[in-house]
Amino acid sequence: MHQFLEEAKALEAEIIANRRYLHEHPECGFDLENTCRFVMEKLTEYGYEPKMICRSGIAATVGRPGKTIMLRADMDALPMEEETDLPFRSKEKRAHTCGHDTHTAMLLGAAKILKQHEAELNGTVKLMFQPDEEGTSPTGISGGDVMLEAGVLENPKVDAVMSLHIMSGSYPSGSINIRKGPMMSSSDTFEITVQGSGTHGSQPNLGVDPINVAVHIYEGLQNLIARELAPEEQACLTVGSFQSGDAANIIPDEAKITGTIRTTHENTRTAFKDRIREISEHCAAGFRAKADVKFMHGIPSVYNDPKLTEELIAYTEDMMEYPCEILEYPMSGSDDLSVISQNAPTAYFMLGSGTAEEGYLYPHHNPHILFNEEVFYKGTAMYVNAAIEWLKNH
Known part of the structure; x- marks a missing residue:
């Protein structure tokens, strides 16, 4: 020995x-x-x-x-x-x-x-x-x-x-x-707040449903890995929480998504953070809502x-x-x-x-x-x- x-x-x-x-x-x-x-x-x-x-x-x-x-x-x-x-x-x-x-x-x-x-x-x-x-x-x-x-x-x-x-x-x-x-991968936590307009559940046409908008944002984010990540690259995007509303018959004002993005190369990290913001803001605008994207201190x-x-x-x-x-x-x-x-x-x-x-x-x-x-x-x-x-x- x-x-x-x-x-x-x-x-x-x-x-x-x-x-x-x-x-x-x-x-x-x-x-x-x-x-x-x-x-x-x-x-x-x-x-x-x-x-x-x-x-x-x-x-x-x-x-x-x-x-x-x-x-x-x-x-x-x-x-x-x-x-x-x-x-x-x-x-x-x-x-x-x-x-x-x-x-x-x-x-x-x-x-x-x-x-x-x-x-x-x-x-x-x-x-x-x-x-x-x-x-x-x-x-x-x-x-x-x-x-x-x-x-x-x-x-x-x-x-x-x-x-x-x-x-x-x-x-x-x-x-x-x-x-x-x-x-090992980088790690960045993001928080997406979707601002809609609340209304009675029987009259969705009078408001802007933030849950619907947030679901579309969620689906859009999945395409980052499926369609925008080069085959030789490595990354992982996870949405860990989705919060909105308190009652079954009320369309709320707001929905919130939080998650993490992990990459192994700094250029991919920067590009994906930009795309998370772009997808969220543009998707929300398409449904008459607004999205505020924040990134916490990452590594x-x-x-x-x-x-x-x-x-x-x-x-x-x-x-x-x-x-x-x-x-x-x-x-x-x-x-x-x-x-x-x-x-x-x-x-x-x-x-x-x-x-x-x-x-x-x-x-x-x-x-x-x-x-x-x-x-x-x-x-x-x-x-x-x-x-x-x-x-x-x-």
């Missing part, structure tokens, strides 16, 4: 214990007071001088002057109730159903090992512990944006970024999945720098002694590591945590999801190995 795998395996009990504590005490968004206290105390215990560079955003460094590689983990949970039988399950109406507790624990393990190897580091490793990846803040501005604005890529200047995400329900335990170029797609990704794949395969799985297509999910990847060369790995055949039946954001604790030490070793090997060669 490779040295860093052995060292991470020796820390396995501590990594799991840290994860179980975080799992049992989940916090959401930027309200991570207890989580940050725990992380700061652990980093201090390991010999670091961590800094809170923004609300619930922690940075720490280890090493010496030179090139800098940053390792990132998100820390936030989701506002939902857990429905597992785990003895350390959350008792709150919050739950770590996306595995960010595991990311935090794995990076804490890496921090401990890296500190023990500080004299060998040919440069600096920066650790980034991030709030609100899920974008649950009312402002819609995610933790990645806030930490970027706070200067996480400066002092020292970051030359490369590595991160990983655990994946349960679809990827075999211990598998490492990645691709060069677009890795671009995660981009894996080809050169860095190829390099870190090689280091990872040498350590693991088995190949990474190269994904044919970008993932349809989104992650605000994207804002970091637009500003520094980035490589984002997916660490498999079990398939349905292995007993891990549920996908992310499901209240029943489970994660295979036997792979956590591998994530820690991946962080350590990527940092040390990259610095050694730069």
Whole structure:
């Protein structure tokens, strides 16, 4: 077994214990007071001088002057109730159903090992512990944006970024999945408000039915994927809510549609946002109504720098002694590591945590999801190995 795998395996009990504590005490968004206290105390215990560079955003460094590689983990949970039988399950109406507790624990393990190897580091490793990846803040501005604005890529200047995400329900335990170029989709939330004119249900001719207009807008939006997306492109448009009216015999004044558009290329993202607005406004006008289209704060797609990704794949395969799985297509999910990847060369790995055949039946954001604790030490070793090997060669 490779040295860093052995060292991470020796820390396995501590990594799991840290994860179980975080799992049992989940916090959401930027309200991570207890989580940050725990992380700061652990980093201090390991010999670091961590800094809170923004609300619930922690940075720490280890090493010496030179090139800098940053390792990132998100820390936030989701506002939902857990429905597992785990003895350390959350008792709150919050739950770590996306595995960010595991990311935090794995990076804490890496921090401990890296500190023990500080004299060998040919440069600096920066650790980034991030709030609100899920974008649950009312402002819609995610933790990645806030930490970027706070200067996480400066002092020292970051030359490369590595991160990983655990994946349960679809990827075999211990598998490492990645691709060069677009890795994950952008995500933009839209809200379309259709203003009609209310009237009695028996006299629709005296009003403008916003429900009818909104239905036509909905149908028009489906054509973006069916007829305006190039066959080699990838995008997903979902309408998640459709709200209007309160009574069976009243045509209401207003209807509201909300949804998301996800793309893998920025030009498609821009074009589809323009078309959502155009279809909505023109369709509404054709029925004597008006449509107001708003886009909430969105995030671009995660981009894996080809050169860095190829390099870190090689280091990872040498350590693991088995190949990474190269994904044919970008993932349809989104992650605000994207804002970091637009500003520094980035490589984002997916660490498999079990398939349905292995007993891990549920996908992310499901209240029943489970994660295979036997792979956590591998994530820690991946962080350590990527940092040390990259610095050694730069």
